[in-house]
Amino acid sequence: METQNKAEMDDIMSSFRQLQEKSAVNTKSFRVASMNEYLEKAKLLPPLVVLYPNIVLEGDLCIIFGQSGIGKTIFAMQVAREIAAKGKRVLYLDFEMSERQLALRYNTPNFPPTFFRAELRTDNAVDNVLTEIERAAVENHAEVLFIDNITALGQSLDKGMEAGTLMSSLNALKKEHGWTLIVLNHVPKRYSGAMPLSLEAIQGSAKLNQLVDDAIGLGVSSKDHSVVYVKQCKWRNGEMELYADHVALYERTKDEVGNLGFSFRDYGSERELLATETENGQGELRSSVASLHGQGYTQQQIADRLNISQSKVSRILKSQMA
Amino acid sequence: MYDFKSILATKAPKEKRGIKEIQSEDIGLHYSSVTDYLDAVVGYDKGMMSAIDRLIERYHLGATNEIVGEHRGSVLPRIDKNGRIAGGSVTHFDVSNGTVLKNSKLTDHLYQWYCYDYYKDDDVFFGEHTLRFMPVAVVREEKTALLGALADYPLHWLAVGYGRQLTRKMIDKLHGRQVILFPDESVDQEWELLFGTDVKVDKSFVKTDINRHLINRINKKGGCNA
Numbered sequence: 044m045e046t047q048n049k050a051e052m053d054d055i056m057s058s059f060r061q062l063q064e065k066s067a068v069n070t071k072s073f074r075v076a077s078m079n080e081y082l083e084k085a086k087l088l089p090p091l092v093v094l095y096p097n098i099v100l101e102g103d104l105c106i107i108f109g110q111s112g113i114g115k116t117i118f119a120m121q122v123a124r125e126i127a128a129k130g131k132r133v134l135y136l137d138f139e140m141s142e143r144q145l146a147l148r149y150n151t152p153n154f155p156p157t158f159f160r161a162e163l164r165t166d167n168a169v170d171n172v173l174t175e176i177e178r179a180a181v182e183n184h185a186e187v188l189f190i191d192n193i194t195a196l197g198q199s200l201d202k203g204m205e206a207g208t209l210m211s212s213l214n215a216l217k218k219e220h221g222w223t224l225i226v227l228n229h230v231p232k233r234y235s236g237a238m239p240l241s242l243e244a245i246q247g248s249a250k251l252n253q254l255v256d257d258a259i260g261l262g263v264s265s266k267d268h269s270v271v272y273v274k275q276c277k278w279r280n281g282e283m284e285l286y287a288d289h290v291a292l293y294e295r296t297k298d299e300v301g302n303l304g305f306s307f308r309d310y311g312s313e314r315e316l317l318a319t320e321t322e323n324g325q326g327e328l329r330s331s332v333a334s335l336h337g338q339g340y341t342q343q344q345i346a347d348r349l350n351i352s353q354s355k356v357s358r359i360l361k362s363q364m365a
Numbered sequence: 366m367y368d369f370k371s372i373l374a375t376k377a378p379k380e381k382r383g384i385k386e387i388q389s390e391d392i393g394l395h396y397s398s399v400t401d402y403l404d405a406v407v408g409y410d411k412g413m414m415s416a417i418d419r420l421i422e423r424y425h426l427g428a429t430n431e432i433v434g435e436h437r438g439s440v441l442p443r444i445d446k447n448g449r450i451a452g453g454s455v456t457h458f459d460v461s462n463g464t465v466l467k468n469s470k471l472t473d474h475l476y477q478w479y480c481y482d483y484y485k486d487d488d489v490f491f492g493e494h495t496l497r498f499m500p501v502a503v504v505r506e507e508k509t510a511l512l513g514a515l516a517d518y519p520l521h522w523l524a525v526g527y528g529r530q531l532t533r534k535m536i537d538k539l540h541g542r543q544v545i546l547f548p549d550e551s552v553d554q555e556w557e558l559l560f561g562t563d564v565k566v567d568k569s570f571v572k573t574d575i576n577r578h579l580i581n582r583i584n585k586k587g588g589c590n591a
């Protein structure tokens with residue numbers, strides 16, 4: 044076929060063929076090369092570094108979203124803590140919690156020494172938060188930045204910058220400095236437990252979808268509010284592990300030194316977690332707990348059998364005793 | 366011959382006057398020395414002569430009453446991308462070999478032919494109004510562009526126009542497209558010197574005749590998408 048084409052190609056078309064096969068030309072704004080050149084270059088890239096499995100890859104822009112009060116900060120702090128434990132310098136820009144709230148959640152200062160927290164100083168009016176974020180990160184040699192959260196950050200900006208635009212600016216900074224960037228975001232209340240998690244829940248989602256590499260949604264189980272599930276709503280590099288039928292279930296707990304965190308429980312289906320609980324269902328659960336308790340099962344054993352948290356078993360038993 | 370709509374168009378300012386479509390029943394009025402030459406080139410093949418009719422419609426080729434060697438003068442308008450006539454020429458061709466016997470400005474004939482005056486733009490190619498996304502071959506003569514269109518290349522053919530000069534503005538219009546200039550020996554040095562750094566200049570047809578090359582292809586292929 045190729046030979047035949049060559050034979051058919053006369054002077055005029057061969058001249059155009061040369062033009063068509065001309066090397067790519069870079070412009071001021073674009074680096075242009077053949078697909079093969081890009082692929083050859085991509086082969087030389089270092090392998091992807093997983094900073095936190097299924098949540099954060101090195102160099103990515105990741106958004107963690109969920110309804111207010113669900114435990115995004117606790118989850119993000121835990122992720123940040125593990126990343127810092129690997130020796131990465133983590134800067135957690137906290138626009139959300141006061142020192143008192145912090146103390147209520149974490150009793151023991153046992154975080155890795157490379158975990159840094161930043162909060163806006165109230166004694167100094169900030170003209171441009173983005174510039175200040177950049178300065179704080181650069182001067183502290185941060186490699187991984189957490190911004191908690193973009194809504195609060197947006198409110199602290201004078202010009203009322205829209206979240207998508209703000210993310211776009213952050214992304215540019217990320218690329219310039221080679222950071223890994225994790226941004227937390229609230230979603231409207233209508234996404235509280237009844238609707239599947241989706242990036243569409245976030246305002247300006249179309250723009251965000253283009254910008255972010257990974258989007259991690261946090262939802263709460265409608266059966267047990269101390270169980271939070273984690274779902275990958277976008278995962279650019281590699282295969283998705285936490286999808287609708289296979290979300291990761293965590294239970295909010297305090298560890299042995301009194302620090303709040305999430306413990307992994309199991310995998311589950313988002314649909315089952317979203318199922319609306321009827322009065323009957325609630326009653327059945329209560330009687331099942333009572334029955335198992337009467338048979339001498341421990342709270343943890345009951346929790347495991349009924350696929351609820353131990354704290355929920357405890358609450359049900361307490362209410363029955365009352 | 367001219368409908369009410371086109372008469373109304375003549376009332377518009379010069380730069381806004383559009384050209385009307387040629388009706389198929391009027392096609393015979395548009396036969397001239399250039400189409401007679403092309404008919405001869407294709408050996409009066411029925412299918413190819415229909416393709417030549419489509420060229421007449423596409424390029425708005427016209428004919429004058431003046432006859433040289435039993436053939437009418439060919440109206441070869443240069444039409445801009447907005448469908449406005451920006452100039453052109455009236456040429457009498459030798460039907461046996463395509464050489465130009467007589468060439469005059471379109472101005473002398475335009476009013477009689479199109480019933481209205483036109484605005485002038487020297488930087489419009491012959492064929493520019495049909496320009497789409499295909500790679501572009503630029504040649505000197507209108508006749509060559511018409512032969513190129515008949516030769517069934519996946520290319521767009523533009524002509525500078527017989528006796529006219531290729532300008533910087535014309536080249537700039539093609540910026541970003543795949544463009545190759547195919548000069549003949551009368552313009553090869555000029556085109557190379559002025560535009561060689563911006564676009565590719567293919568000198569394959571300086572010593573050999575591009576028209577002959579195209580005719581050979583037309584006869585070999587025996588078809589076209591004109």
